Amino acid sequence: MTEPPEKPVLQKPPGYRDLSNPGQPVPLPPGRKPAIPPSFRPKKKSRSCWGACCFFFCILVLFLIVFFLVAGGLFYFWFDPKLPEFHLQSFKLPQLNVTVKPDGTYLNVEAVARVEVKNPNSKLExxxxxxxxxxxxxxxxxxxxxxxxxxxxxxxxxxxxxxxTSVKNQLVPDGIGTKLKSQISSKDLMVFVNVKTKAGLVAKGWNAGTMEVNVLCGNVKLKNLENGEMPKCTINLLEWINIH
Structure with missing residues (x-):
């Protein structure tokens, strides 16, 4: 007797779950990895490289600051730099003529001033x-x-x-010329000398650069200078540091 043909085995569809065995996990069909948006993709290491460069730059700047501080301290300790001293040594007016004309008062003056400059440093020029x-x-x-x-x-x-210095036919307000002439006769004339310069230090042939210096000499009476006084001038550094 001929046996009946075997029935073909049906393949279980994806996601099939056997109800007789509920604890059996359901296999998931293989699929592609979800696409990640560009904004969520991991970035390259450019940011870390930039942070490393900033770190080394800060270290370099800190090193330079410490170096210059140490060098400046050693320079100051070894050379002991001191500021120069200025004194108004003398002031004379060999000529003073006051001329009154119909159109005003004119002044003719010749002035001779001497300023003494002293360097107190023993290792610096x-x-x-x-x-x-x-x-x-x-x-x-x-x-x-x-x-x-x-x-x-x-x-x-x-x-x-x-x-x-001298001035010729300088127009002055009425009364100023006569007042100046009277003050010269009484030696009560106030005199002023302003010195603007660029000063710098030299250490063993090495030039340290220059800085703006404004020296104010005067506010002293002529008779005090003629009596041998040499008033010390005021040194103004960088337009804001005053040293007497």
Whole structure:
């Protein structure tokens, strides 16, 4: 007797679950990995490289700051730098003529001023460049200005700077010329010398650069200078540090 043909085995569809065995896990069909948006993709290591560069740059800056602080401290400890000293040595008016004309009062004056510059340093020299003198008397009556060439003051040395200025036929307010002439006769005339320069230090041939210096000499009576007084000038550094 012929056996009946075997029935083909049916393949279970994906996601089929056998109800007779509920605890059996249902296998999931294989699928593709979910696509990740570009904004959520892991970034490259450029940010970490940038952070490392910033870190090393900060270290370098800190090192340079410490280096210059240490170098400056050693320089100060070894050379013991001191600021120069300025004194108004003398002031004379060889000529003072006041002329009253119908159109006003005119002044003819010649002034001679000497300023002493002292270097108190034993290991450093001071040098000066772009020095300009301006002389005035009384109530801000300017008697001219003059530029001086470069000069230097050696270690523990002193130099004297002489400046001659003059004004001719300078118009002044009525009464000022007569007042100045009266003050000269009584030696009560107030005199002023303003020195603007660029000063720098030299250590064993090495130039440390220059800085702006404004020196104010005066606010002293002419008779005090003629009696031998040499008032100390005020040094103004960088337009805001005053040193007497």
């Amino acid at each position: 001071w040098y000066y460049d772009g020095t300009r003198f301006e002389i005035s008397i009384g109530n801000d009556t300017v008697l001219g200005s003059k530029n001086l060439p470069k000069f230097s003051v050696g270690k523990k040395n002193t130099t004297s700077l002489k400046v001659v």
